[in-house]
Amino acid sequence: MESNTQDGDGDARSDMDLLAATRGGDAHAFGAFYRRRRVLALTYLRRRTTDPETAADLLAETFAAALAHVLDGDQPLPETPVAWLLTIARNKLIDGWRRGRVEAAAREQLGMQPLSLRDSDLGEIERLVAETDLRESLASLLPADQMQALTERVLEDRSYTEIARRMDCSEAVVRKRVSRALATLRGRMEGLA
Amino acid sequence: MSSFLDRLEMELEAAVRRRANEARAASVADRAPHASVAVRGRRPPAADRPPRWWRARHSARVVVAVTALLLALAAAALAATGLLFTGAAVPPTPGLSKDVGLGLPEPGHARLLARSVPDPAGGLPWSMRIVRTTRGLVCLQVGRLHDGRVGVLGQDGAFHDDGLFHPLRMGTLEAMPHGYATACEPQGETFTEEVVGMPQSGQLPREGTIGRPSQERRLYYGLLGPDAVSIAYRDGAATKTVPVEPGTGAYLIVMPAGSRTPKAVTTGGAKALRTREEGRMRAEAPLLSILYRVHGRLCVEAGVRPAASKACPRESASQLNHRLRVLEHPHDLHVPIHVTLHAMKNDWWRTVPTRDGHPIRPPGAIDGVYYEASIELKAPFAVQNADSGYSVWLTSARSSVATDGGLGGGEGYELERDVRRGAPLRAQREDVFANFSGGAVTISVYYYNLLGHGHRSTLVGSTTIRRP
Incomplete structure (x- = not known):
């Protein structure tokens, strides 16, 4: 189930609806999708790169590739847009490592202008990444029981015994749910192209 | 002055507008000359074609x-x-294995729910196949029923909308969220499942949309155990009470689409441990109540608040804690865990420059190598089915501070396969240091036993490895 509140985009439509509207030519719809998910994607990329410039470059290419996909009427729209977006980000990251530079193919395909970065931009990126709580994005990817187990264990650092008591189940079940949550995330990250 | 993030948004929106304008211009250009040619009955000049x-x-x-x-x-x-023609059977799921994962369907242990359920819009009814697997799982597979078989209809994008019925093979066994409404749990577990937004075809979409909203269905099904007698649920304004399958408590409810926003399928479920209330599920929406027969007397589980007069007995908090303590074994068995690190060549990152000329360095990659860990131990307990198993956990040896991109203090995975007691248990982990800073990782192996039979869940052993 998608969360529609991240980053305060002010649009009540679901991610799927926004992407469908984008395909119909609604530019503001993609703007809303971008505002909703940009911090998540930026955080994901920044924590895997050495500097904010590279993360910003990858962010632009990630959203451009996502937009190119949405505008291609022959391509199906993603079932889970947030996981799909992170998968694109991950692939762009790996491509960057392999090729030795961040690709600009999607931006060129769309005729987008290169964007220069100022010191204030870099500061904003670092601030956003530092403030971002990934809990909400996890919630959009996981069933409720797995989400609860994962966040209590990982984000709140509770013991398995305590979580088991809170969730009315055994420690083994908590471990299994956390494990399944991680497997789900891993599967969604790797399984969607 | 706008920030980079705002300028990027404007660039993206401008790209959408450009594409929309190009599409409109192309559409106008396509219509004008070709329409006039059609009127005149001549082919357009080659340059215009x-x-x-x-x-x-x-x-x-x-x-x-x-x-x-x-x-x-x-x-x-x-x-x-x-009349309805039967098309090709749904292909079997690749990679099924007798001792791993879900296992293989056991011959002679598959049957249909005795009572089929009509579709809200008519047409083929729905039914549920109950399959037992070689790993001790019970799988429930919901689909359309035709000629005594469960399958899917060629519509809503399934099977290229050929309109035929495609039966599920025995070897079609893939747990949700992929493929079909299939849920698997260890035999003896009680559980409920739901699929909201199921296409009328009976096949879950792998990608793309799911067809028209009017074709959505909501499926609720599960196994409530041998004590269950009947369920009551809300269907629109009406309250319906239907018996469950005697002996298993199997049930299936099919409802039309609700008022939610369509275009996405959501699935979920709940289960009751055998250790809780003897495995009795509590009623959760859309179930209003579940009627059980406990020790010869009828009683009701009605959600969080039990019905006053006939509520089923529940454990006290102290009884529950005692059961959990019995189920869990807090001690470390200290089984030796052997870890061998293999240095894998990984020098491509050296060529990656950043804007300031430094190479991008993937986490965990040191001096052009990353390390693959081979983990081996002697299994202290046998695993004969999916009731139990081993899981491997990796945590930062330094602290549980989040260092792995936000997922925090650890990562784990299950070894979903059978193993004999005393036999070597092996696992591999590629790039073992990738998600942890500090150069040291603690590897812990747990044994879990979901039903609490035989040996209890416990920490088998752990060891800490350091990056060479």
């Missing part, structure tokens, strides 16, 4: 479209007469 590849592709599309239309019309005609 689309290139050959375009014409060939679109001619092929016309053929496909006409074929699909004919198939749909034929299917509609057959449906109108009450």
